[in-house]
Amino acid sequence: MKTDKLEELFRDLEHEFDIEIPEIGHQQRFFDKLNSVNKKENAKAPKRKSFTVILSIAASIIVFFGLFIFLQNKMEVNDLASVSPELSQTQDFFTTAISSELNKIKAQRNPENEILISDALKQMELLEKNYERLKLDLKASGKDKRVIYAMISNFQSRIDILENVLKSIENLKEFKQSEQTQMTL
Incomplete structure (x- = not known):
């Protein structure tokens, strides 16, 4: 059956094939x-x-x-460390304290205090964005003291937020424990 279709195709195309022989020297002209x-x-x-x-x-x-x-x-990162060695130590102190407090908070994270911790982390993000803007201001102002104080204040605000969250978590734990002891009495 396949050969029939093939033969039929060749029969249909029989007059369309180029069967003429090219002129002598055709190959040489082509090359x-x-x-x-x-x-x-x-x-x-x-x-x-x-x-x-x-x-x-x-x-x-x-x-x-x-x-x-x-x-x-x-x-050219302009932060407190770029101003003076003393401010570099100050920045190191604050970043160490902040990371320590964050680790304490993350260790105590549970469904009961999730909202409290997530709100605190959002506030920390806002303060970090503000600090990035302050670094740009420090570069633009030529290390103005007001900008340096604002940067230190930013670090202190972050630590205050984290300490308040830790206190709130402790208060929440104490409240839960007192509630449980009252229910058992």
């Missing part, structure tokens, strides 16, 4: 044209390659220059 096209492409190729090499080198230089400027600006 001559092919060689002339190849020669033209070869003559143009080195010019393109040299132009693309120059462009790629120029693009690389521009990219490296831009990257250098970007990284240099990134490396």
Whole structure:
């Protein structure tokens, strides 16, 4: 059945096949044209390659220059540590205290105090964003003392929030315990 369809196809296309023999020298003319096209492409190729090499080198230089400027600006972090060694110690103290308090809070996290802790973490995020703005202000103001005091105040506010949350968690625990003892009496 398949051969019947194939034979039928050849019968339908029988008069459309190119069965004429090309003129003498056809093959040589074809190769001559092919060689002339190849020669033209070869003559143009080195010019393109040299132009693309120059462009790629120029693009690389521009990219490296831009990257250098970007990284240099990134490396200039203006925070308390960049002002003086004393303020660097102050910043280290605050960041250590904050991370310690955060670890205490995370260790006591449970469904009963989840809302309290999540609210405190949202406030911490807002203070962190404010601190990032203060770092930009410090750079712009040339290390103005008011900005430095605001940065220290920001750290103190974070610690105060965390201490208040820990106190609230302890109060909540004591309330639960007193409630349980009253129910058992």
